[in-house]
Amino acid sequence: MYISISPQKSGGHYASSSADYVRYLEKENEHRLDEEKENFFNASHDDILPESVTKDIDGNTAKLKTSEARFYAITINPSARELANISTKDQLKDYTRELMKSYASCFNREIDGGAVQPSDIKYYAKLETQRYFKGTDWQVKENQPYASQILALKNQQRKIDRGEEQGSITKLQKQIDRLEQQAPHKINGLRISQGMAKPGNQSHIHIIVSRKDASNLYGLSPGSKYKASEVMMNGKLVKRGFDRDRFFASAEKIFDQKFQFQRNYVESYASRKLFLKQPKSYMQQLAKLPTAQKKLAFQILRQSGLRIPAIPTNQVQLAIKSFNQLRKGLKTAIKSSSIGY
Incomplete structure (x- = not known):
């Protein structure tokens, strides 16, 4: 599961409207028939139109400064293993609704003298079914040396075609074909490149959540650096904070x-x-797993792009000899949708 929470910005400034983000989330609907479109949903309703989302989020920004986010974006990205346990899109939507109840409970705030309730959270969610490879994906990175050589050869072909250079376009094409075959990562015989659609079930959720509560009176920021604290505001002691760890x-x-x-x-x-705070302890715990669980663990790590060296059977050797080799790769793998938050 990979979950992210971020304030939405337009360039270097907080977005003054949710319109651009809502429009971005409509990208999968552009070529669908009306009955095939995936509309927004919230805690109590389905099939909410994008215009209604923009109007409601943008209208819920009372007394917010230009230096404050109007809304936050939350993404919920289940791994392939997790998605295999989900039978329908409605189940993923129901999970999102349950998670947003927990989101409310993670605020150290009071509204009208009581704890933040799910009904205090104004949000709209959208299910998407497609993802595309980015330049930061490990498959794209490992294919990049081949892509660079192919691009150089294609540029050379064009120069020959324009009469700027001497050479054989056919011979260059054979080199290109050979490099395409040698590239380590392919889908249906095609080299994986940036912008290519990812295969399999890629269902995930985008959520737009207002910075203000549903009454438009209280600020609720999941970006707070405080888990739980109190501060004097206008002569009153006010609770503040959001517990991301608990969420x-x-x-x-x-x-x-x-x-x-x-x-x-x-x-x-x-x-x-544990890995972020005590990486050696993380690896020692990994070594102590039962055989079947350890085998699955390394399989998951490999699928996330980690190149695992030969792992010594001795636990001390695992913690010491393999540590430096694994550490860099684990930092990347830990952020993948398979094992990260």
């Missing part, structure tokens, strides 16, 4: 209970936290 941990707990998902050690939020 991320609850995301996997809700998922596992709802879909009876057996989460492997490397897929857990707890292991990711």
Whole structure:
């Protein structure tokens, strides 16, 4: 599970309207018939039109400064293993609704003297079914040396065709074909490149959540650097903060209970936290897993792009000899949709 929370910006400034982001989330609907379109949903309604989303989010920004985010974007990206436990799109939507209830409970704020309730959160969510390879994806990176050579050869072909150079276009094409075959990562025989659609089930959720509560009176920022604290404002003691750790941990707990998902050690939020704070302990725990779980763990890590060296059987050797080789790769793998938050 990979979950991100970020304030939406336009260039270097916070976006003054949600219109551009809503329009971006409509990209999959552009070539669909009306009955095939995937509309927005919230805690209580489906089939909400984009115009209504923009109007409601933009109208819920009372007293916000230009230096404050109007809304936040949350993305929920289940891994392939997690998606295999989900049968329908409605199940993923129901999971999103349950997660947003937890989102409300993670605020250290009071509204009208009580804790933040799910009904205080104004949000709209959108299910998408497609993803595309980015330049930062490990498959694209490992194909890049071949892509660069192919581009240079194609440029040379064009120069020959224009009469600017001497040479054989046919021979250059044979070199291009050979490089295409040698590229390590392909889909249906085609070299993976930036912008190519990813195969398989790529369902994920985008959420637009207002910075203000549903009454448009109280600010609710998941970007707060505080988990829980109090501050004097206008002579009153005000609670503030959002517990991201609790939110991320609850995301996997809700998922596992709802879909009876057996989460492997490397897929857990707890292991990711351990890796970031005590990487050697992370690897030692990895070495102590039962054989079947350890095998699955390394399979998951490999699928996320980690190149794992020969792992010594001795646990001390694992923690010491393999540590430096794995550390860099794990930092990348931990951010992938398979095992990160």
